Amino acid sequence: MEFKDYYKILGVSSDADAKEIKAAYRKLARKYHPDVNPEEGAEDKFKEVAEAYEVLKDQQKRAEFDELRQYAGKGYQNFEPPPDWQGGHQGAGRSTHFEGDFSDFFNSIFGGQSGGFSRTHSEQGFRGQDVEIELPVFLEEMVQQKERSIEYQIPVREGGQVRHIPKHLKVKIPKGTSDGERIRLKGQGAPGAGKAEAGDLYLHIRLVPHPLFDVNGHNLVLTLPLAPWEAALGCKVTVPTLEGKISLTIPENTQAGRKFRIKGKGLPGKGVIGDLFAVAKIVMPEDIDEESRDLLRKLSEKSGFDPRQEWRKTS
């Protein structure tokens, strides 16, 4: 077991006073708190800092730790507490929410019989942890309400160790769920200790980008490519929706970026159904044959249109 130098973890000297220790903890906790810092490794770092503070803020624990630190000398790598060590007079208080995640080192010196895990109460044990996972969902699944299976891992505690075991579930995404929403599955999180309830599973819904449709709330946005002459003269186009195809009339003189609203062809929401918006995009053909080129040349000669009129006003 590795000896953890809590002073080093908090970046304070061994004769730091309570104020310095608190200030160091606050600074590091703010930096690494997993709710604020999404970077990988931040949570582990936070736990380490919280553990160090747990010990150093408490006079008695700090004194015990100082004693051990002296005993360890420079042999930090393979540290064993002295055989007659009687630490852990008071168990660990409930200071952070990351219960039961104290290091082996901490548990061996302060855990006593109670261990780091059993600080939250009662004979019935304690409720299992909630688990939150991101669930990528295809657009079609939101509409068709298909059953799908999910796989995730739940932390299980065995003899003071946390192990992750895989779990399998079948779920149906409720109608009206939107991107970014969280769905609760009661009792599908980590198992509780003893007779206590299991935690819940939260599914954080993440829409998988669709090849055709973008999602904006309950509305769908579709890019509608038009040839320049279709935009100029107007036309009828067949537009794909999530459920079959529909016909759309494009009026003459349609500008790029113009939106056409197709009512009720969006995503089902809570009590409402979103719309589908087709946004015009003018597309040039990759190759233009000689005949078309002649026609365009004629148009160019005849047309008095100046697309850069705006520039003239300002320069």
Added chain:
Amino acid sequence: MIATSMTVTLDELCQYEQIETSMIVEIVEYGIAEPLKGESVSDWVFDSTSTHWIKKAVRISNDLDMDWVAVAMVIDLLKEKEALENENRRYKHQLRRFIDAEYKSQP
């Protein structure tokens, strides 16, 4: 098939997070989360997204020893960050449909 649920009651929340009702009342007063329904406090029901933010708020308040005004500000900013990230992702995706991803310079 597992039943999904979109809501959590006040009692459940207090029990799971081992917090007092008064703490949730405070969280609601500071606008960190809003109950979905419930006339009186004891009838309050929260959706899963509110629950997520309440849990975050409780953790931040405990672990960082911050007062509720500060926690509310942090949560507001985190919510805004999440919304902006989503919006940004959406716009980037949409933009790619209209313009070339790569900038082609003129010869």
